[in-house]
Amino acid sequence: MQMYTLTYESTATEEVQVTNMEELLEKARVNNQRNGITGCLIYFQGGFVQLLEGDKKKIEALYKKIKIDERHKNVTIFSDDEISERTFPNWGMAYYPIDEKHATKYEFEQFKRNLIMLSDLVEPTSTTAKLFWKKIKKLISEPPL
Numbered sequence: 001m002q003m004y005t006l007t008y009e010s011t012a013t014e015e016v017q018v019t020n021m022e023e024l025l026e027k028a029r030v031n032n033q034r035n036g037i038t039g040c041l042i043y044f045q046g047g048f049v050q051l052l053e054g055d056k057k058k059i060e061a062l063y064k065k066i067k068i069d070e071r072h073k074n075v076t077i078f079s080d081d082e083i084s085e086r087t088f089p090n091w092g093m094a095y096y097p098i099d100e101k102h103a104t105k106y107e108f109e110q111f112k113r114n115l116i117m118l119s120d121l122v123e124p125t126s127t128t129a130k131l132f133w134k135k136i137k138k139l140i141s142e143p144p145l
């Protein structure tokens, strides 16, 4: 089946601090499952990077909602592709957050190792998925703020 994937980055706003991310995630997971959408969301140093994959119309409709969500700004797509195979088929919406202000150096190093491990495990099925990992690797190679 022909599908579609996109990946964007954004900057978290102050709203995110009062946001219960668990609730956001729960809502996203329920919605996404209903719409056959999978992907991966990373929160890192005050920004999000998300990959979404599924039916093109459904992804476009979701992205429209996400783009105007006040919990982030500067929402910018940096890659999209038509795909025939998902990169995160069994993942629902995988979520990897790190709160670098409260994380210890050890937790931060652990977070980076986990992401690198994940990126080695997950076979990218499109240029968009490759660029998603590239972006993540670039972000985590920068020192914490």
Ligand SMILES: Cc1cc2nc3c(=O)[nH]c(=O)nc-3n(C[C@H](O)[C@H](O)[C@H](O)COP(=O)(O)O)c2cc1C
Residues within 6 Å of the ligand: 024, 027, 028, 029, 031, 032, 041, 048, 050, 062, 065, 066, 067, 069, 071, 072, 093
């Ligand atoms: C960084 C970020 C990622 C999000 N990802 C999703 C998602 O994958 N699926 C989803 O349904 N909503 C996601 N949302 C929430 C949407 O912006 C929106 O609040 C939600 O889809 C509204 O759902 P409703 O129409 O059922 O009320 C995300 C929001 C943010 C800030």
